[in-house]
Amino acid sequence: MTLGRFSAAIATLCVLVPSLQAESTIGFRQLCSTTPVAVQRGKKTTINVRSNYTLDGSYRVFFDRPGITMKFLETKPIPAPHQGRGTPGTPFRFEADVPANQPLGIYEFRVATKTAVSSVSHLLVTSYPVVNESKDDNGSIETAQEVSFPVAICGMCGNAEDVDFYQFTGKAGQNITINIYAQRVTKAVHSMQSGGSGASVMYLMDSILTLRGSNGQVIAENDNFVGGDSFLSYKLPEDGRYFLEVRDTRFIGNPKYVYCVEISDQPFAHAVFPMAIQRGQTTQATVVGHNLGGIETTTLKSVADEPLGWKRLPVKTPRGHTNPVQVLVSAHPQVVATGNHSMARAIPLTLPVGANARLSKPDEVHYYSFEAKKGQYYLFEIESDRRDLPLDSVIDLFDSSGKKVADGDDGYYTKDAKLQFKAPSDGKFFVSVRDLHNRGGERFIYNLRA
Known part of the structure; x- marks a missing residue:
């Protein structure tokens, strides 16, 4: 190789290396929000997936369960410079294809590019027709967007004090349900925050639903039903027009605060x-x-x-x-516990077993007993919060004299209690289950794995 050709080759390499290094330093793509965040099964839908880094060259989308496929629609490179944790990211278009028999619910997905696999975002599969929030103003009763149910409305509380109004016509005696997915369709998004620092950082949309009659008066309202997501069930008192108000309870907003509201009179x-x-x-x-x-x-x-x-x-x-x-x-026997509201009426358990019960009233506590062997390890774990139920469980463990010897509260990223216990002696021990805030009701259902 001549000196001239060698110098030219070195110059070309110097141009290529920085660009290769810049691309390779991105460990993964940070997905932000998905809009619309819901798709109707049996349909093909164009959605926008926002990312803090470029998704150019995306060749596959991985879902946590089979069925859904997504195709990258962009044909030209799109600049997507990293702008910090709180920014909404750059949108990239995909086509989601959902089979007609796809199970309903929330799915997690990741996008694979030529250099990395992204963090997680969400997609909700619904059976209802999807309607996107209008680009026109819908911030008051006077400008409320008209919809008809059953419907899945996909919107966004994108700015501070953003309030969205929707209107629909109902008939006297109709029982409607209004179910919002906000935290549930963003909770795994990397760096899910509204921006700012210190006390000004607000994570996840904290939705509140308000239903108003034709005169604008509030007739029903709910906050924090499934985690921070709200739910309303209401029997319409008369024929006429009704208005639904959707907002963050703190009046904050961010383009990451996407939501889907399902309105229906179906089971x-x-x-x-x-x-x-x-x-x-x-x-x-x-x-x-x-x-x-x-x-x-x-x-x-x-x-x-x-x-x-x-x-x-x-x-x-x-x-x-x-x-x-x-x-x-x-794999284990399941028992249904009733009447075990005191240590004297504790239900004996033969391990391993599952105990199913419901804290029907405030201040209710359930008791179980089991025979332990000295030095043996025992595990007790509640399933409730992870199943979209309101119980914030606590497990207490007592010896045969009634002395408390161990307790367990929140598990890993859940309010479901977990307790691992090494028996100090042979004999009978008691386990109790209660709500941390002494609440109860028909939805305070749990399964105790023992």
């Missing part, structure tokens, strides 16, 4: 009780929900070779199927 279920069944068994369960067509119970069936773990199952009603509810298929 809706929060849970079944018990919510666990032993593999290969059949049991009756009470249905907790709305617009159920008069049914109060359903039959849970499990086949002998059914996979273990949590699954989502719709409940059949005379008015059609509900949304899916969560049911545990366990």
Whole structure:
């Protein structure tokens, strides 16, 4: 090689290396929000996925469950410089293709580029027609966006004091449910915050739903039903026009504060009780929900070779199927606990076992007993909060004299209590389950794995 050619090669290398180094220093793509955040099953929908780094060269999207496919639509490079944790990111277009039989619910996904796999974002699969928030002003009753239910409205509280109004027509006697997905469709988003620093940083949208009559007066309101997401069930008192107000309870906003509000008069279920069944068994369960067509119970069936773990199952009603509810298929026997409101009436457990119960009233405490062997380790774990139920559980453990010897509270990233215990001696021990705030009600259902 001549000196001239060698010098030219070195010069070319010097140009290439910085660009290669700049690309390779990006460890992963930080996905922000998805708009619209919901797609109707059986449809192809164009969505925007925001990212703090470029998604150019995306060749595949990975979902946590099979069925949905997404195709990258951009044909030209889009600049996407990193702008800091609190920024909304740069949008990139994808086409989501959802099969008609796709299970309903929230899905997590990651985008694969030629150099990295992204962080997580979310997509909600709904059975209702999706309507996007209008680009026109909808910040007052006078400018409320008109919709008809059943519907899944996809919107955004993008700025401080952003309030969104929607209007619909209803009939006297109609029972409607209004269910917002906000925290549930952004909670795994990397760096989910509104910007700022210190005390000014606000994580996740804290939604509040307000229903108003035709005269603008408030007739129903809810805050914090499933975590920070709100829910309303209301029987319309008269024919006419109704207005739904959606906002963050703190009046803050950010382009990451995307949401989906489902409005419907169709069957809706929060849970079944018990919510666990032993593999290969059949049991009756009470249905907790709305617009159920008069049914109060359903039959849970499990086949002998059914996979273990949590699954989502719709409940059949005379008015059609509900949304899916969560049911545990366990390898261990399941008992339904009732009347065990004192240590003297503790229900004896033969481990391993699952205990299913409901804290029906405020200040209610449930007791169980078991025989322990000295030096043996025992695990007690609650499932409730992770199943979109309100119980903030606490587990207390007592010896045979009634002396408290151990307790367990929040597990890893959950309000579900967990307790690991090494028995100091042979003998009978007692386990109690209660709500941290002494609450109770029909949705305070739990499964205790012992």
